[in-house]
Amino acid sequence: MPYLICDHCNGYYELKNGESPEDFDLKCECGGRLEYYANKYDYYKKLKENDIDRNNHQEPADKPENSYNGFLDNLDQQSKGLIGIAVLCIIVFAAILVSGSFSSMGSSSYLDIMPADIQAAKAPVLVVLSAPRCPACRKFDSETMTNPDVKSKLSAYSVMRINVDTDPERAKRFNTHVIPTLVLLDANGKEIRRNEGYMNSAELMNFLKI
Template sequence: MVKFQYKTMNKYLVGMVIIVATLLVVGLVISNSTNKETENNSDTLKWNDNLDQAIQEAKATNKTVFVDLYADWCTYCGEMDKNTFTSLEVQEKLSQNYVLVKIDVDKNPGPSSKYQAYSLPTMLILDSNGNEIKRIVGYQSPEKLLSQI
């Protein structure tokens, strides 16, 4: 009788281990697919990080330049990345009409000094010579940004 209970208990434990392992694998698969979808949404826009190269590209393609000046510590900059720049309408309009540049002002303070951008986020629209056409300061919802670009 003791042998029977031991075998039954082993089968129960093995069954539980299999169930727990399966749940862990399914959870990891779902987590990875969700992360990839998020990464793909935020990576849809192709940002340059070199303003001079972007200006040269704008000259070659007859476009204007859209500059996003940001910092990692800027809460509203992160909100723009999460909410505004992931909007499909914003992505479509930006990618069709502009050469895009995203500049971390802590790592590259030159452009923020040159254009006297003292608050973040600041977005600049520049012509293909680097002259400022328009300045957009502060958090912009997708709708608000679309109305300005």
């Protein structure tokens, strides 16, 4: 499948059948430019070529006058032991920090940016991040969201729309560079799943399954 990929943040959008680059504003939200690739392999090939080109132009590092090879060999056993303990402590501490970061990510909630009426509804929430300038967003609103089955399904959900152009602060919380992006939250505001890009009615119905 063809893609539009940002040359700055690497955010991407997978073009659907019938869509072309001419349908889109080729400027990414981060300020970079969206470039067209027939497939991901072309993108990876370009990245590899750029890496090779950069490596060919790198200046060789100056060799230090004094070499520190064999530094550990000159230490006594007690010093080596202390260094080993210090390194182990650093590794354990880093592991704790990383574990805590992932834990906090997994338990994060979006309740604080949800309107009061949506919080009070105590229902799953479909967050739609979009913008009027986006052709795929307009198609999603006019075709997918108006489908009778979708409308019936969404009667049990709250829908929170975020215009990424007029409400950038709330949009940033969801850390996405593609529109439309749909995020499904549980009643407590915790993320269940997300989808970046256009979805038809059948895809959305499947996405909404809890």
